[in-house]
Amino acid sequence: MKIKRMRNFSGSVFGCGTFFAVLMLVFSAGFSLLALATASASAEDFSGKWVSATPGEGLIHWDILSKRYCDCEMTISQSGTAVSASISTTIRKVDVYSQNDPWHNDVGKTSTSQMAGVVQGNKLVFNMSQFGADMSGQIVVTVEGNRMYGNGTYIDAEVTIHYIFNLKSEGTFGTLDTNTVTVIASTGFVVIFIVIIVVVVRPVHIPYTPTVTKVPPYTPQYEPAEERTTGEVPFSYPEPATPVGGIGLSQGTPWGPQPPQGKPLPPKQHYANTYEPPRCPIHPDTALTPHYMNQNDPGSWYCPRCNGYPWGRS
Numbered sequence: 001m002k003i004k005r006m007r008n009f010s011g012s013v014f015g016c017g018t019f020f021a022v023l024m025l026v027f028s029a030g031f032s033l034l035a036l037a038t039a040s041a042s043a044e045d046f047s048g049k050w051v052s053a054t055p056g057e058g059l060i061h062w063d064i065l066s067k068r069y070c071d072c073e074m075t076i077s078q079s080g081t082a083v084s085a086s087i088s089t090t091i092r093k094v095d096v097y098s099q100n101d102p103w104h105n106d107v108g109k110t111s112t113s114q115m116a117g118v119v120q121g122n123k124l125v126f127n128m129s130q131f132g133a134d135m136s137g138q139i140v141v142t143v144e145g146n147r148m149y150g151n152g153t154y155i156d157a158e159v160t161i162h163y164i165f166n167l168k169s170e171g172t173f174g175t176l177d178t179n180t181v182t183v184i185a186s187t188g189f190v191v192i193f194i195v196i197i198v199v200v201v202r203p204v205h206i207p208y209t210p211t212v213t214k215v216p217p218y219t220p221q222y223e224p225a226e227e228r229t230t231g232e233v234p235f236s237y238p239e240p241a242t243p244v245g246g247i248g249l250s251q252g253t254p255w256g257p258q259p260p261q262g263k264p265l266p267p268k269q270h271y272a273n274t275y276e277p278p279r280c281p282i283h284p285d286t287a288l289t290p291h292y293m294n295q296n297d298p299g300s301w302y303c304p305r306c307n308g309y310p311w312g313r314s
Contacts, residue, residue, distance in 0.1 A: 047077055050076065054166055073088045094106065135155060141167075146168055271290075283306070286304065
C-alpha cells in the first residue's frame with residue numbers, strides 16, 4: 001500500500017501577490033513602449049565624435065591632380081535637425097597625378113574646417129555653397145549603427161572634387177539618443193522593482209494532512225524487444241558528419257572547401273566606385289570590414305561573425 005500525499009495551499013495571499021506582480025509587469029511594458037514611441041518620434045541624435053574606421057582612410061578625396069588619403073575626426077553637435085561639424089584631417093598619403101599638384105609635399109599636414117548641415121532621416125547633408133560662391137554641390141553621409149559613410153562629388157573653383165568618408169563612432173552608445181537611453185534605464189529600474197516584489201511576496205502554505213489511498217500493485221506491461229536486424233542484415237547507424245571549413249574560416253560552410261560565389265572586388269577597388277560595403281555570404285545581415293596588411297595591400301574582406309575571411313586573404 002502506498003500513501004499518496006495531497007497538498008493544499010492557501011491561494012488568497014499567493015494569488016494576490018502574483019496578480020500584483022503581473023499588473024506591475026504589464027504597467028512597465030506599457031510605460032516602456034510609450035517612452036520608446038516618444039523617443040522614436042524625435043529626430044535621431046548623431047552628436048559625438050566620429051573617427052577613421054580604417055587608419056589613414058577616414059577621408060579620401062581626389063581631383064585630376066592627386067588623390068589624398070587622410071585620417072579624419074568629425075565632431076558633431078546637433079540641435080533638432082540642425083547640425084554643425086568640426087572636421088579635422090591629417091594627410092597620410094598622396095598619389096600624385098601631376099607635378100603641378102599643390103598637395104604632393106603635404107603628407108602629415110593637419111587642417112580643420114567647420115561645416116553646417118541638416119539631418120534628413122539617417123543622413124547628414126552639408127551644402128558646400130556655405131564656403132563661397134565658387135563652391136557648389138553637397139557632402140552627404142549616411143549613418144548606420146556606429147558607422148558613418150558616404151561618397152560623391154562637389155565643385156571647388158570649377159574643379160570637381162571626389163570624396164569618400166569611412167568613419168565610426170568613438171562613443172560607447174554609438175548613435176543612441178538621450179531618449180532611447182532613458183527608456184533603457186527606466187525599464188531596468190521597473191524590472192528590478194518587480195523582481196523585489198516577487199521575492200518579498202512569497203506563497204503561504206497551510207499545514208496539510210496526508211491522505212491514505214490504496215494503489216493497485218504494479219503489473220509490468222509487455223514491451224517488445226527492439227528490432228535490430230532486417231532479415232540477415234543488421235541495422236547500422238550513420239557515421240557522424242565532419243564539417244568542412246571554407247577558405248579563411250574556422251567553421252564549416254555550406255559550400256564545402258571551395259570559396260562562395262559572387263566574390264566582390266578588393267576593398268580599394270570596391271571603394272573607388274561606391275562606399276556601400278558588401279555583405280557576408282553566410283550572414284547577409286552583416287557588413288564586411290576591409291583589412292589591410294600595408295599601404296600597397298589591395299585589402300581583404302573580413303566578417304566579424306565568421307571570425308574570418310569568406311573569400312580568403314588577398
